[in-house]
Amino acid sequence: MNFFLDAIAWIFDPANYAEPGGIVSRLLEHLLFTFVTLVFASVIAIPLGYLIGHTGRGRGFAIAGAGGLRALPTLGLLTLVALWVGIGLEAPYVALTILAIPPILAGAYTGFEAIERGTIDAARAVGMSEGQIVAKVEVPLGLPLLIGGIRSATLQVVATATLAAYVADFGLGRYLFAGLKTRDYAEMLGGSILVILLALVLEGIFALVQRLVVPRGVIAGRPEDVRARPIRSRAATGTPVTEGRSS
Amino acid sequence: MIEYRSVTKQFPDGTLAVEDFSLVLPSRQTTVFVGSSGSGKTTLLRMINRMVDPTSGTIEIDGVDIATLAPVNLRRSIGYVMQNSGLLPHRTVVNNVATVPLLRGVPRQKARENALALLDTVGLDRSLADRYPSQLSGGQQQRVGVARGLAVDPNILLMDEPFGAVDPIVRAELQQELRRLQVELDKTVVFVTHDIEEAFLLGDQVVILRTGGQIAQVGTPSEILANPADEFVASFVGADRGKRALHFENHNGSDILVDSEGRIAGVIETDAAASVPPPQSVSESKAGSVSGSGAPAQGGDQR
Ligand SMILES: Nc1ncnc2c1ncn2[C@@H]1O[C@H](COP(=O)(O)OP(=O)(O)OP(=O)(O)O)[C@@H](O)[C@H]1O
Ligand SMILES: [Mg+2]
Numbered sequence: 001m002n003f004f005l006d007a008i009a010w011i012f013d014p015a016n017y018a019e020p021g022g023i024v025s026r027l028l029e030h031l032l033f034t035f036v037t038l039v040f041a042s043v044i045a046i047p048l049g050y051l052i053g054h055t056g057r058g059r060g061f062a063i064a065g066a067g068g069l070r071a072l073p074t075l076g077l078l079t080l081v082a083l084w085v086g087i088g089l090e091a092p093y094v095a096l097t098i099l100a101i102p103p104i105l106a107g108a109y110t111g112f113e114a115i116e117r118g119t120i121d122a123a124r125a126v127g128m129s130e131g132q133i134v135a136k137v138e139v140p141l142g143l144p145l146l147i148g149g150i151r152s153a154t155l156q157v158v159a160t161a162t163l164a165a166y167v168a169d170f171g172l173g174r175y176l177f178a179g180l181k182t183r184d185y186a187e188m189l190g191g192s193i194l195v196i197l198l199a200l201v202l203e204g205i206f207a208l209v210q211r212l213v214v215p216r217g218v219i220a221g222r223p224e225d226v227r228a229r230p231i232r233s234r235a236a237t238g239t240p241v242t243e244g245r246s247s
Numbered sequence: 248m249i250e251y252r253s254v255t256k257q258f259p260d261g262t263l264a265v266e267d268f269s270l271v272l273p274s275r276q277t278t279v280f281v282g283s284s285g286s287g288k289t290t291l292l293r294m295i296n297r298m299v300d301p302t303s304g305t306i307e308i309d310g311v312d313i314a315t316l317a318p319v320n321l322r323r324s325i326g327y328v329m330q331n332s333g334l335l336p337h338r339t340v341v342n343n344v345a346t347v348p349l350l351r352g353v354p355r356q357k358a359r360e361n362a363l364a365l366l367d368t369v370g371l372d373r374s375l376a377d378r379y380p381s382q383l384s385g386g387q388q389q390r391v392g393v394a395r396g397l398a399v400d401p402n403i404l405l406m407d408e409p410f411g412a413v414d415p416i417v418r419a420e421l422q423q424e425l426r427r428l429q430v431e432l433d434k435t436v437v438f439v440t441h442d443i444e445e446a447f448l449l450g451d452q453v454v455i456l457r458t459g460g461q462i463a464q465v466g467t468p469s470e471i472l473a474n475p476a477d478e479f480v481a482s483f484v485g486a487d488r489g490k491r492a493l494h495f496e497n498h499n500g501s502d503i504l505v506d507s508e509g510r511i512a513g514v515i516e517t518d519a520a521a522s523v524p525p526p527q528s529v530s531e532s533k534a535g536s537v538s539g540s541g542a543p544a545q546g547g548d549q550r
Contacts, residue, residue: 122333125298126347126395127323140337215337217379 007189016190021174027194030171034158034202037093041100041153046146049108053142054134062109066102074099074160082167092164099160100153107149111142143213151206158199162191172198248274249295249403249435254304256290256460264290265460268304273452274402277429277436281446281483282456282463288439291460292405295437296325308403323347326396326404326434330411332388334380334395340366341376344394351399365394368431370424386417393425397432406438410445422448443484447472455480 010016016023052058074095082091115138123137162173175191178184249272256265265287272278280288293299294306297318305312313321334343342349344362349355363373369390380388389409396404410418422445429436429449440446446453447468455463455471457479464476475481493504493512502515 118329118331118333119335121298122329123335125293125296125322125327125329125333127319127321127350128346129319132350137335217337217339217381 003185003189006186007193010186010190011193021169023194026172026174027198030158030161030173030195030198033089033092033096033161033164033171034154037096037100037157037161038104038150038154040093040097041104042150044097045101045104046108049105049146050112050134050138050142052105053109053112054130054138056113059109062105066105069098070102072098075163075166078163078166087167089164089168089170091167092161092170095163096157096160100157103149103153103156104146105149107146107152108142111145111149112138114145115141140215141218143215144210147206147210147213151203151210154202154206155199158202159195162195248272248307248309249437250307251291251294252305252307254291254294254301254306256287256294256299257302263459265294265301268460268462270454270462270465272435272437274309274435275433276451277438277449278452278454279438279440279446279450280454280456281440281443281450283441283458286456286458287460288441288456289407291456292407292437292439295403295405296322296327298322323351323399324401324403326399326401328389328392328396328404328406328409330408332380332385332392334388334391336380339377339379340371340383340391343380343391344398346395347399362394362398365397366391368397368428369394386413386421389413389421390424393428397428402435404434404436406436408440409438411440425449447484455483 011023019025048062052062077098078091078095081094085091085094119141120133120137123133128136161171162176164170165173165177172191172195175187175194179186179188179191251268251270251272254265254268255263257263268287268291280291282288290299294301295308295313297313297316300314305314307313335346338346341359341362344365345353345358348358348361353361363376366373366376371387371390371394375383375387380391383391389412392409393406396406410421413421426449436449438446438449440449450468452465453468453471454465457463463483464471464480466474471480472484475484492507495515496503496505504512504515506512
């Protein structure tokens with residue numbers, strides 16, 4: 001209990017906000033790192049997932065590949081990449097991008113697969129080209145599940161990004177490693193609490209976004225329901241893609 | 248004119264859905280494919296807009312082999328109404344109707360105006376224009392599907408059991424609506440159903456199919472009713488059970504038509520009786536004097 005109070009006191013200690021290397025800049029570093037990692041992972045995983053989802057080909061390959069990536073211990077991978085490319089941020093970027101790919105990939109292709117076949121068949125039958133089917137039908141209808149995948153990737157990355165401090169003086173993880181070394185448990189716990197808070201805030205933002213991106217009409221029931229329920233029904237937003245769900 | 252020339256379709260899994268099918272579908276007429284489940288009706292229909300390509304044989308539209316046409320362009324020039332409407336759930340009614348014109352580059356405002364006019368054509372209130380498909384009843388969704396099929400003013404309209412999923416009363420209503428549209432719009436309609444009553448009501452040419460897309464009989468409704476080609480056709484149209492044989496009975500001075508099961512099929516209108524509107528009138532039925540079954544939803548106009 002005392003540890004906890006000490007940690008709170010640590011978080012509010014103005015001395016820890018002194019720049020450079022204060023809480024605010026580490027928090028921003030952590031956020032930026034998370035964001036950039038997600039962009040890298042999305043650039044790789046979304047087009048690939050869309051390709052798999054649209055063509056229905058390579059699904060087994062994707063599941064096996066994603067399962068393999070998931071099985072890699074991130075700390076081990078980080079160490080390995082760091083030994084290869086050296087100390088610095090490259091190694092954490094590589095290791096965490098690999099961590100973030102599977103859920104985003106799964107979100108992208110399950111989003112497409114969850115669309116009723118009749119809808120896509122109809123779009124093709126009225127004369128949409130394959131590109132138009134993807135852009136005008138599959139992407140909007142698959143968005144909720146994709147956002148779910150990015151959401152689950154974000155949570156993993158924001159938590160695991162603490163490991164970046166293992167090989168670089170970077171992010172909120174620094175407090176954990178520094179505190180561990182000096183047996184400053186207030187600092188360690190304070191750092192963890194900040195990571196948790198950050199994760200919760202991001203989670204909240206995603207929950208909101210996930211509701212907003214459900215295409216209108218997909219969940220709208222009878223008009224009475226629509227009026228009675230200003231908030232979108234949760235059931236139809238789709239379950240967030242969580243780790244292991246499709247493997 | 249659409250012409251099938253010895254068309255065969257074998258699916259990759261080996262199913263022979265259609266075998267050596269040849270038929271001419273005259274322009275500006277309605278041809279109905281009718282047959283039981285799995286007889287190849289949908290396959291035949293979808294070969295016209297190249298959603299299915301034949302394994303062998305050719306299909307020509309006005310003398311042009313459609314295998315030489317780009318599928319996307321071909322599909323945009325043909326209206327297609329699907330069994331469960333096939334509307335895009337994330338688009339409003341008016342945007343669903345305008346889908347193909349927008350793909351073809353019609354300006355948004357003009358596409359919207361045309362779409363609204365089409366809602367009138369299919370008997371939908373314009374107030375529904377900005378709803379989503381999930382906010383409509385099944386019958387309303389089917390009407391939107393028909394409006395979408397008509398949106399590019401196609402010469403050919405394909406309809407695959409478009410009224411299969413709605414209740415008998417709405418169904419009868421939609422059938423009457425379609426008959427009105429046929430007269431108004433003058434399109435080549437290819438219609439698929441497994442309901443022989445519907446086939447006789449809507450078809451200028453009715454094609455009765457056996458499994459494998461084998462033609463059991465082709466003809467006008469009255470030809471088929473009067474001369475079923477064989478046992479299969481006879482049982483399919485219900486003639487073998489005498490179901491369609493009607494006879495007179497005289498009730499309180501007016502002639503009543505009674506079917507084989509004793510149900511009242513209608514009243515014979517004489518000048519005297521005409522002042523009392525009959526509940527259903529046999530004369531409404533397209534197939535002429537021979538037709539008219541006891542089923543109330545199919546005989547006359549319900550509205
Ligand atoms: N994509 C496909 N792959 C394999 N077989 C198919 C495919 N589509 C249809 N078939 C088979 O071809 C045959 C004809 O199917 P089709 O859908 O044309 O029948 P239908 O007359 O429309 O039946 P229904 O009245 O049930 O709609 C059936 O045996 C069906 O199982
Ligand atoms: Mg069918």
